[in-house]
Amino acid sequence: MNPSEIATELPWLWSGLAAYALATFVAIWGVAPRHHVGHGTAGNINIDTRQHERLVLGLLLAALVFLTIAIAQRWVRIGHGPWISLFELLMSQLLSLGVIFTLAYWRLPGLRASAVIALPILWVLGTWVLMLDPKASHFPATYYNEWKWVHVFLGKVYLALLLLGVALSGVMIMRRFKRTAVFFTRMPPDATLDKIAWRFMMLALVFDSLMLIAGAVWAQDAWGRYWSWDALETSAFLTWLALALGLHLRLTYRIPAWISGLMIIGIFVLAFTTYFGMPYLSPSAHKGMV
Amino acid sequence: MIRMIRAVASLKVTLVGIIMLSVGAALSYDNRIDSTAWVIVVPLAFLSVNLLAAIFTNPRINKQPGLLVFHISLLGIVILAAIGRLTYLDAHVEIVQTQPFDPRSMMEEYRGPFHAGSLEKVQFIQGPYTVDYEPGMQRGLTFSEVFLPDAQGNSVSKIVGDDRPLILEGYRFYTTFNKGFTVLLTWIPDQGAPETGTVNMPSYPLFDYKQANSWTPTGGEEIKFWLQLQTGMDPEAKWRLDGRNVSGVLVVTQDKHRVELNPGDTLSVKGGQLRYEKLLTWMGYKIYYNPTIKWLFFVSMLSVLGMSWHYWKKMASKPWPDGVKDPEVKSDKSNMQGKTV
Numbered sequence: 001m002n003p004s005e006i007a008t009e010l011p012w013l014w015s016g017l018a019a020y021a022l023a024t025f026v027a028i029w030g031v032a033p034r035h036h037v038g039h040g041t042a043g044n045i046n047i048d049t050r051q052h053e054r055l056v057l058g059l060l061l062a063a064l065v066f067l068t069i070a071i072a073q074r075w076v077r078i079g080h081g082p083w084i085s086l087f088e089l090l091m092s093q094l095l096s097l098g099v100i101f102t103l104a105y106w107r108l109p110g111l112r113a114s115a116v117i118a119l120p121i122l123w124v125l126g127t128w129v130l131m132l133d134p135k136a137s138h139f140p141a142t143y144y145n146e147w148k149w150v151h152v153f154l155g156k157v158y159l160a161l162l163l164l165g166v167a168l169s170g171v172m173i174m175r176r177f178k179r180t181a182v183f184f185t186r187m188p189p190d191a192t193l194d195k196i197a198w199r200f201m202m203l204a205l206v207f208d209s210l211m212l213i214a215g216a217v218w219a220q221d222a223w224g225r226y227w228s229w230d231a232l233e234t235s236a237f238l239t240w241l242a243l244a245l246g247l248h249l250r251l252t253y254r255i256p257a258w259i260s261g262l263m264i265i266g267i268f269v270l271a272f273t274t275y276f277g278m279p280y281l282s283p284s285a286h287k288g289m290v
Numbered sequence: 291m292i293r294m295i296r297a298v299a300s301l302k303v304t305l306v307g308i309i310m311l312s313v314g315a316a317l318s319y320d321n322r323i324d325s326t327a328w329v330i331v332v333p334l335a336f337l338s339v340n341l342l343a344a345i346f347t348n349p350r351i352n353k354q355p356g357l358l359v360f361h362i363s364l365l366g367i368v369i370l371a372a373i374g375r376l377t378y379l380d381a382h383v384e385i386v387q388t389q390p391f392d393p394r395s396m397m398e399e400y401r402g403p404f405h406a407g408s409l410e411k412v413q414f415i416q417g418p419y420t421v422d423y424e425p426g427m428q429r430g431l432t433f434s435e436v437f438l439p440d441a442q443g444n445s446v447s448k449i450v451g452d453d454r455p456l457i458l459e460g461y462r463f464y465t466t467f468n469k470g471f472t473v474l475l476t477w478i479p480d481q482g483a484p485e486t487g488t489v490n491m492p493s494y495p496l497f498d499y500k501q502a503n504s505w506t507p508t509g510g511e512e513i514k515f516w517l518q519l520q521t522g523m524d525p526e527a528k529w530r531l532d533g534r535n536v537s538g539v540l541v542v543t544q545d546k547h548r549v550e551l552n553p554g555d556t557l558s559v560k561g562g563q564l565r566y567e568k569l570l571t572w573m574g575y576k577i578y579y580n581p582t583i584k585w586l587f588f589v590s591m592l593s594v595l596g597m598s599w600h601y602w603k604k605m606a607s608k609p610w611p612d613g614v615k616d617p618e619v620k621s622d623k624s625n626m627q628g629k630t631v
Binding site for chain 2: 110111112139140142186188189206217223224235237238242248
């Protein structure tokens with residue numbers, strides 16, 4: 001077997017996923033209601049959240065380091081970045097979503113309990129990537145274009161902002177049920193979460209718009225047209241419209257927080273399908289890629 | 291009148307417009323050939339009227355510079371896209387090595403009703419090209435050499451390929467996967483003057499297994515032939531397609547007999563003689579012309595700047611409500627309820 005065919009990145013990938021799994025477990029453990037533990041103050045929900053949060057942060061950082069090494073190993077092995085196959089797309093998203101979520105987790109302590117929603121979503125990607133073949137992918141000639149970097153970077157920030165919005169939406173929805181509401185007693189009220197979630201959506205709209213523009217410039221250079229309603233372009237445009245619709249709906253009607261949360265989740269599902277459904281349904285990200 | 295304009299400017303109308311456009315986009319999904327452009331044009335026109343009315347009547351838009359810039363830019367994008375569709379040109383052309391670009395040889399040509407480019411001013415001569423292949427016949431980089439006339443009348447070489455189009459007079463020439471070999475033939479009739487011409491063989495390596503074609507010279511009968519190529523192609527390894535390193539034997543079937551011609555060989559057929567002069571290559575280009583693309587980029591960026599400016603003004607004074615940066619600080623619920631950002 002050719003040495004370049006041995007997937008040396010896999011142990012690092014597995015380590016990264018294990019760190020995410022542990023972080024998920026500790027995050028849930030940290031907000032789960034218990035009695036007579038530690039020195040918390042919230043009635044019978046008495047836990048030392050700070051210690052758990054520090055551990056979650058440490059595990060997230062470890063996961064990011066492992067995933068970075070995994071991507072670097074693969075890059076060296078196959079000679080190009082994680083741009084092509086679904087295995088590569090998922091691996092790079094696990095890193096980029098993780099980076100931005102970790103930043104938010106670090107800088108916004110009041111929202112940390114939302115890790116209970118965000119980290120399992122990362123694990124959906126993690127489980128998926130484990131089922132895929134890590135074989136080397138072909139790097140098409142049109143992918144040498146510099147605009148690809150801009151397009152991909154903006155897309156990653158955009159999806160990560162949606163993830164932050166979804167995490168808060170999940171909290172707003174789970175608070176409607178007694179059993180799950182107790183996980184989020186330390187978080188700000190729904191009205192605040194709703195406001196922040198839609199701020200993330202606004203930023204997502206900015207990055208989504210920039211991603212579409214950068215993608216159009218790349219498509220013009222690479223395939224001789226800036227827009228052609230291919231599966232991925234149409235799906236991305238529908239997500240942009242869904243974001244615009246959500247923002248205008250909020251301006252037009254008073255929307256209860258949980259419905260607002262459902263809207264954000266719907267937008268995320270559309271974006272998720274665009275990222276991971278279209279490349280999966282079609283052998284190439286865009287028609288005419290090669 | 292004002293009341294009517296306000297009704298048209300309503301946010302509820304905007305919601306209907308966005309839903310209509312979403313349906314139109316969904317119908318255009320994956321560039322379906324049976325979908326009509328009207329499913330996009332009608333919602334865009336509807337939204338444009340709504341937006342124009344809102345710009346004039348809605349203080350939420352016209353009193354906030356960022357939002358105003360964003361929404362005017364959106365209108366600009368729609369207008370530019372419409373101008374683009376009216377003035378564009380989309381076509382394909384196959385150009386033989388050593389031959390100049392000839393607009394008359396364009397194929398699959400679509401152009402907007404007001405297309406007014408200077409295609410006749412586009413001048414270049416096709417040179418040789420190389421295409422790299424990875425194992426498994428995965429196409430890599432294409433380097434196509436073209437020769438352009440400079441101000442002194444000299445010929446200047448330029449390499450184009452893939453995402454580096456040749457741009458002349460606003461027309462963008464993109465190399466494509468469609469390329470192959472050409473045989474240069476001379477027909478020497480029993481009576482009359484000789485004529486020389488080229489015959490393009492099917493795309494290579496896509497149709498590697500059927501490099502066949504035919505030619506009917508003036509006053510002669512149809513001559514069928516196929517080309518036996520030695521390109522060095524190896525589907526299991528890296529290799530480079532380079533017409534300068536390729537040899538081709540022209541196999542002509544005459545009266546059920548197979549005759550092999552090397553470059554320079556002549557064959558006597560009914561009505562005259564056929565001389566196989568030499569092997570050349572041809573490159574297929576996609577041609578695209580749209581005078582609005584630079585403006586579209588500029589206006590699109592302006593729209594994002596406007597939107598960003600608006601959000602910055604909204605968020606800069608207090609980026610995070612109480613309780614977000616510091617969980618110990620409780621927020622005032624009454625101040626939050628029902629407010630939008």
